[in-house]
Amino acid sequence: MSQALFNPFQDLIFDEHFCFLSGVLTTEKMTVFPQWLMDHFKFGNERIEMMDKTKSYTYSDLTLPCSPEVKLAFEGLGTKVQAAYINGFEGMAALDEELLFQWTGRMVYGLLYYEMLYERDRLLRLGEDFVLSTALRERFGHFHLMLQSLIEPVSFVGKKPWSIVVFPLKYSSDIFSYRDDAINLMFSFGVNGFGFIACLQDNGVIGDKEKELLEKMKDHVLHPVQFEELYARFHYSDYILQYKPQFKIESEDDGITIEALPIEAKGNKPIFGFWDEDIFAQLLSNYWNVYGIEREDILKFQKPPLSFLENPYTKDFINPESIDLPF
Incomplete structure (x- = not known):
């Protein structure tokens, strides 16, 4: 332009x-x-x-x-x-x-x-x-x-600059849930029927990181406690992302095109830093406090961290219908 x-x-x-x-x-x-x-x-x-x-x-x-x-x-x-x-x-x-x-x-x-x-x-x-x-x-x-x-x-051409996931979600009909992190350009939105999570400038790398879990979720209607855990995983992944997203921006007479460049590890520096279960448990407890779940409930001595998304031993997706918590 x-x-x-x-x-x-x-x-x-x-x-x-x-x-x-x-x-x-x-x-x-x-x-x-x-x-x-x-x-x-x-x-x-x-x-x-x-x-x-x-x-x-x-x-x-x-x-x-x-x-x-x-x-x-x-x-x-x-x-x-x-x-x-x-x-x-x-x-x-x-x-x-x-x-x-x-x-x-x-x-x-x-x-x-x-x-x-x-x-x-x-x-x-x-x-x-x-x-x-x-x-x-x-x-x-x-x-x-x-x-x-x-x-x-x-x-937008080629790879998109964001990770956006939409999924079925079960909430009481009058509840509207949203979380945001404006500085890190993140947003989650949940109502009865569906939820979605948006990382608006990660070049799709967080969605790629959670691809296996997202595949397991298919054909399931998430319980709200799973929705909160999923957003916590996206949020914490954004926090430990070690590379700044880069873009190829080209301006021509007829407009501007934006292409998200792939984020690739260089040398011995992985794309994501160390996943600290202590820090993640603190973040997750902030999202789960409505259920009375504290950090100490998430991390227990000689036990794997509490999860409502995956069985910690088999890594199987946890059926939302088996979760005995209000929604």
Whole structure:
């Protein structure tokens, strides 16, 4: 393309007068979380904390400045996802992964946007400059470019930059579960009928790592405790990933193409670092605390770590129907 696309991380532009996605001047706004989702599960008035726990917002108060074009594009995307949502797992599994990336990316980017605002304003009060490391600027800039595929001629070729898995899931009908890690660009979403996990910038390597387990899951409707464990595995794998995802980005007159380059081990340095069961058990206990399962229940002396996904001795997938826990 003859003109570079807007990148807010180049000059750290997070201003209510500029569209978060296109950078054009605007007075319009859109919610971070789709309005239909907040209405359906009635969580708009619930509060969400920022990462350092000192600031919180209601979900409905989280908004992004956007141009009319961007708002319309996300409304169109939302209509497609809402129609798929009505058809449960089959509907969501049939969606193109790029649509799920864009739909999820809206929420992850929105939360990231508020983290940026919060940090900028906090430093301003201290009389300090707001800066981001080169690595974070690059990571978030690439993520923003990928999200612009909704409105600009940005396309993905070859290997995709993400791992997105969709699976059947059993929840009580009124429960909506989601987790996010905006800094590491991760998201999970679960309702009665289906769940999905998205690592939005891992070049597919975490999905590849868990491929054997995902194959075992097929034809099973996961119990929520299994869903939480699966997300914990994806989350911790992202934490111990030792290589930065790289991309081949080419700009031509008719648009931009993005290709995720394969992540390969070099020398004696494996793709993933050491899997520390102590650290993983602590992370997992945070997700399982709703069931009263503590770290000490996960790691017991002379016993393999507790898992609801795989039998620790045979590695067989655990039938969700055999799990005697509420859902």
